[in-house]
Amino acid sequence: MSALALAGTAQAEDACGSTPAGWNAPNGAVVFDRSFGPIRDILDAIGEYRTHSMLSHGPGATVSHATMANPSQEPSPEVCGKPMSGFDLRYGYPGLEQINQGGIYMNLYGKDSGPEWTGWQQGNPSQAALIGDSLWFNHAYVSDRSRVDLGQYIDRPVRNGARVNYSLFQYRVVETAHQIPGGAVNGGMVCSTFMAYAHNYAGRGVVTPHTYSHAQLANAVNSLYTGVFNECKESLGWFTGAMLTMACPSSNVCGNAGNQVANCMSTNQCDTADSRPWKGVRDDPHATAISISPDRIGGWGVHPLDNTIWGPDYSHQLQWNSGGNVYGCWQ
Template sequence: MRRLLVGSVAVSALVLAGAAHAEGECGSTSAGWNAPNGAVVFDRSNGPIRDVLDAVGEYRTHSMLSHGPGSTVSHATLATPTQTDWPGVCSKPINGFDLRYGYPGLEQINQGGIYMSLYGDGTGPEWMGWQQGDPTQAALIGDSIWYNHAYVTDVSKHDSGQYLDRPVRNGARVNYSLFQYRDLQSTHQIPGDAVNGGMVCSTFMAYAHNYAGRGVVTPHYYSHAQIANASNSLYTGVYNECKASLGWFVNAALTVACPFSNVCGNAGNQVANCMSANMCDTADGRYWKSVRDDPNATAASISPDRVGGWGVHPINNTIWGPDYSHQVQWNSGGNVYGCWQ
């Protein structure tokens, strides 16, 4: 039987909320969650992913595959990307490589790790819930990813005595790729692939569903008006958090360190470029604006709401969709220490 492996998060001045939950890297939980094996656990948290999904009328911001009450969790997430070295940080605040090839990406961690991922910043999600659907079908998904899928083991960046499993695809670790929100390509297919070797939380859930033989989760196609609104919302959200030294930019003080640069505008451009055009290493706003202003530009992706069959999304697209949302409770036994990167 595989070891129960864990991970932690590196914390720098940039804090990516929503896609990544920071500041607590490692810690313990006195009880594990109640989500059954194969259930998908959803949350709604602040950050740039919420800005995008709110703009297209969707609610959930993150999705995770539970391997049972008090057991391990598989999910795709993005830890804090590093800053560009001085003085380049003023014109391009975020390391473009870290933004494009997000770490840790797809990982498997224990209850201590996922608790710190969700609550390590001292606030936690606004909402959480789980859906299982058919228990037998759901368990096949949980077991297939946990027992049958190829993986490698990495040492935690913050606790050398802790480890995390990282499932591999096409022989490589799976990165977190923001471009998945614009175009998931064939991530949901078997064998499938995508640029940056990447997934996000919900495209991983679609992949897991298909990998276990439960069927293809079809993507949703977003109109030009929707992606234009989402692009504006993403840029504005990052800009405002930077100006207020919140979220991504807690304690960064970049506006003080770079008094003659529009550092917050540069940060907003860089993230919007990355998500809309997969151009993560430039803060030239013309790239995301060219997508926003192209009437033929659309998007195809699978969001957490689509995984759960919420809103405009059909409930029969996944085995989880027909279920209603159950409250996540931390009431299974044990005191588990873990990290999430």
């Protein structure tokens, strides 16, 4: 999602392209990265490091993850008061998907410099392979045509018979999305919720969520608002182009953008740029967040090592050296 990176990785706008080679992450390993954008602002505010997590199906093979493309902007004149499509924010596309090395390379890098850091953890190789194989061979899916290249197909694992959206509200409340059968509002997941789901789906156990204090929640939502506002002011990400050149003399467009994303993540009210919903959460001393972050998947910081089979492992360097040159798309 370019510099906005709502999905946790600094996604380039280029949706299709080729890899110079495939990555070296083993089957069932979880691949992490740290990229710039509002998700990083949130995680920095609560003292965490990793911004995105993905499930590798082996060196040079396919990848399963949950991600989100650029939200479309509202048409004029609505864009001045509500910059982003509330539908796109609530039901993030593509959501849960399985793509090849070309697709994941373009998702991470495109024409940009890519993440600040990448790495992978496997833990017990046989246990990790069970996770990779269970999702790849056993899970129901549908295939969609790429929105960018109609000749390319993207597999979409389904849950309860429906495609799985990317839901920003998962950062606030995980609900039962990590459980089997489980579920959540918007029918959605984020990247680390999906990793917990895959872990459970393969019979490796329930990944317990973490409760973040009110002080952490308040810091996170303040940082989220500020991050989106600053990207808008600096014309980064999808904020380049028509929206900022449009005459909105009586509207704080960038403030409205920050309010809209903060509302979506904190209250699931994605259609309003009124600041009262997210500020109400920030100012409620009883409000907390219950979620599963990439750091929790990897057993970093305050998170226990034994919550996942990946946690006891150290971070291995992600390298693109498995050979091959694969074309693919991530949306």
